[in-house]
Amino acid sequence: xxxxxxxxxxxxxxxxxxxxxxxxxxxxxxxxxxxxxxxxxxxxxxxxxxxxxxxxxxxxxxxxxxxxxxxxxxxxxxxxxxxxxxxxxxxxxxxxxxxxxxxxxxxxxxxxxxxxxxxxxxxxxxxxxxxxxxxxxxxxxxxxxxxxxxxxxxxxxxxxxxxxxxxxxxxxxxxxxxxxxxxxxxxxxxxxxxxxxxxxxxxxxxxxxxxxxxxxxxxxxxxxxxxxxxxxxxxxxxxxxxxxxxxxxxxxxxxxxxxxxxxxxxxxxxxxxxxxxxxxxxxxxxxxxxxxxxxxxxxxxxxxxxxxxxxxxxxxxxxxxxxxxxxxxxxxxxxxxxxxxxxxxxxxxxxxxxxxxxxxxxxxxxxxxxxxxxxxxxxxxxxxxxxxxxxxxxxxxxxxxxxxxxxxxxxxxxxxxxxxxxxxxxxxxxxxxxxxxxxxxxxxxxxxxxxxxxxxxxxxxxxxxxxxxxxxxxxxxxxxxxxxxxxxxxxxxxxxxx
Numbered sequence: 001x002x003x004x005x006x007x008x009x010x011x012x013x014x015x016x017x018x019x020x021x022x023x024x025x026x027x028x029x030x031x032x033x034x035x036x037x038x039x040x041x042x043x044x045x046x047x048x049x050x051x052x053x054x055x056x057x058x059x060x061x062x063x064x065x066x067x068x069x070x071x072x073x074x075x076x077x078x079x080x081x082x083x084x085x086x087x088x089x090x091x092x093x094x095x096x097x098x099x100x101x102x103x104x105x106x107x108x109x110x111x112x113x114x115x116x117x118x119x120x121x122x123x124x125x126x127x128x129x130x131x132x133x134x135x136x137x138x139x140x141x142x143x144x145x146x147x148x149x150x151x152x153x154x155x156x157x158x159x160x161x162x163x164x165x166x167x168x169x170x171x172x173x174x175x176x177x178x179x180x181x182x183x184x185x186x187x188x189x190x191x192x193x194x195x196x197x198x199x200x201x202x203x204x205x206x207x208x209x210x211x212x213x214x215x216x217x218x219x220x221x222x223x224x225x226x227x228x229x230x231x232x233x234x235x236x237x238x239x240x241x242x243x244x245x246x247x248x249x250x251x252x253x254x255x256x257x258x259x260x261x262x263x264x265x266x267x268x269x270x271x272x273x274x275x276x277x278x279x280x281x282x283x284x285x286x287x288x289x290x291x292x293x294x295x296x297x298x299x300x301x302x303x304x305x306x307x308x309x310x311x312x313x314x315x316x317x318x319x320x321x322x323x324x325x326x327x328x329x330x331x332x333x334x335x336x337x338x339x340x341x342x343x344x345x346x347x348x349x350x351x352x353x354x355x356x357x358x359x360x361x362x363x364x365x366x367x368x369x370x371x372x373x374x375x376x377x378x379x380x381x382x383x384x385x386x387x388x389x390x391x392x393x394x395x396x397x398x399x400x401x402x403x404x405x406x407x408x409x410x411x412x413x414x415x416x417x418x419x420x421x422x423x424x425x426x427x428x429x430x431x432x433x434x435x436x437x438x439x440x441x442x443x444x445x446x447x448x449x450x451x452x453x454x455x456x457x458x459x460x461x462x463x464x465x466x467x468x469x470x471x472x473x474x475x476x477x478x479x480x481x482x483x484x485x486x487x488x489x490x491x492x493x494x495x496x497x498x
Contacts, residue, residue: 011064011073011101012071013071013104014073014102014103014104015075016111016209016213017077017079017209018077020206023202024079024080024205025100026080027075027076027077028076028078028122028123030067030120031120031121032066032067032068033161033164033165033177034163034164034165035164036062036063036065036161036177037162038062038159038161039160039161039452040138040141040160040458040461040462041053041158041159042141042158044469045156045181048107048108049106049107049112049158049181050105050106051158062161065116065159065179066116066161067119067120071102073102076100077099077100078094078099078123078124080190081093081094081256082256083187083188083256084192084254084303084306085254086286086290087290089192089196091196092193094124096121097119097120097125097128097130098115098117098118098119099120100185102114110183111213112183113180113184113185114158114179114181115179115180115185117132117137117140117177118131118137118163118175118176118177118178131163131165131175132175132176132177134162134174134176134453135173135174135453136176137161137177137178138452138453139267139445140178140180140267141157142440142465143270144156144264144267146439146468147264149469150242150246150436150439152246152248153242153262154264154265155180155182155263155265156180156182157178157180157181158180158181160176161176162175163176163177183213183214183263184214185259185265186260187258187259187260188258188260188303188304189257190206191203191311192255192306194310200314203310203311203314207225207228207314211224211228214231214261218231225315226311226325226326226329228311229304229307229311229326229329230332232260233304236300237300237333237337238340239262239263240296240300240337240340241340241341241343243296244296244341245348246272246439247272247273247377248270248271248273249273250291251268251269251271251281251282251291251494252268252285252291253300255306255307260307268494269285269495270282271442272439272442273376274375274490275376276366276369276370276374276375276379277373278292278370280293280294282442282493284494297337301330301333309326312326346358346362347430347434348431348434349361349362349383349413349416350427351416352420353419357416361416368406372402372406374399374400375399377435377484378483378484380435381432381435382395383396383431384428384435385428385432387424387427387431393410396410397410436472437472437482438482440464440468441484442485442490442491443490447460448461448464463481
């Protein structure tokens with residue numbers, strides 16, 4: 001399973017999902033685009049997937065990445081799924097603008113899906129055109145790769161293609177195609193699609209397929225479906241805690257955007273929080289703040305209850321016993337999440353041990369950030385450097401208007417750090433490995449997108465991506481990529497792009 005074999009210049013893929021029953025998907029070829037142009041190829045991801053970069057840079061490779069040609073080994077499909085969108089159930093969604101070309105085996109020995117987004121209409125498109133604006137393709141490329149290099153599970157982006165066509169949204173926009181890579185595209189909504197059709201046989205088939213692909217260690221367990229639920233819960237608890245850790249807001253945490261693999265999927269109106277506030281929302285359509293930064297843990301639990309419901313008829317044939325087993329599993333989620341969050345937040349403060357009062361120190365700092373409207377990423381990065389010298393400590397204090405309060409907190413934190421009995425140099429290193437200097441801030445991403453689309457200038461995109469590959473490094477002279485936005489630069493609304 002090699003993409004772009006150097007000897008034959010062909011694309012070899014398998015597609016295990018297409019071996020499932022026909023109603024799981026639609027066989028669908030991508031719709032060719034007018035004038036495909038490669039804007040960005042992810043060289044590091046090519047290496048991980050054992051892909052031939054030289055082949056992909058040539059015309060045949062470009063045609064595969066744009067959907068203008070289909071590999072002989074590929075059986076392209078669009079997957080069926082349903083979903084709860086903003087709490088309301090939609091019985092049929094599916095890949096309305098995406099085609100799964102197949103799978104390839106990566107250097108770690110695991111299978112990864114190769115999917116084209118923006119590849120044209122499918123039977124799931126409803127009133128959509130099946131295309132993607134180029135700006136949303138570039139945005140997903142930047143943010144998904146940034147999430148990856150921050151150490152958070154995610155789908156990734158292999159290539160950005162300009163289609164040479166235009167799409168109609170609120171205005172006419174240049175179109176694009178994204179090549180997305182995922183360990184699978186199975187969602188909570190995939191299970192919901194069959195559950196709300198009372199199709200228990202299909203639920204069992206998709207559950208068995210999911211277990212074999214993602215959790216082979218439980219294939220032969222008698223309670224494998226309950227274990228599937230709990231393993232998914234653990235992965236989601238860890239994922240959301242890591243989002244919160246870096247100030248990431250997904251923006252549209254519908255059940256069809258919740259991957260069973262525990263990967264971040266479907267980057268639409270996502271953004272990184274600037275000023276710390278749990279009520280922060282960037283999505284233009286999230287009027288009531290359902291998917292606000294501080295709500296993400298409880299929303300993923302809500303999504304998991306919907307997933308549990310879809311498994312109810314296969315966990316046990318006795319409804320009462322099944323319900324009891326599900327409740328027993330779901331009751332574990334608060335512990336799963338709290339353990340994951342505490343593990344991650346402790347690292348942000350340089351704590352490797354546990355002492356009484358740790359929670360108080362953590363929460364007091366967040367309260368200060370909220371009260372004084374401090375940038376979340378900057379605050380933690382400056383805190384990481386504050387132990388280096390008196391000058392660095394004063395730079396940290398400058399962030400805050402109420403100096404008395406932060407100095408009192410800092411004194412308590414410094415005393416707590418001494419309890420670690422670790423060399424200060426090592427503590428600083430560990431802090432900086434946890435608190436990034438650079439994230440893809442909204443205003444920076446928008447500037448780069450505009451330069452690519454309006455000026456055909458890719459220099460800053462390339463430079464920015466290089467910086468994002470090492471977000472914990474020290475960078476000098478790159479303040480235009482690093483600093484929080486000025487008041488007139490702050491972009492508070494993001495859009496989905498569908």
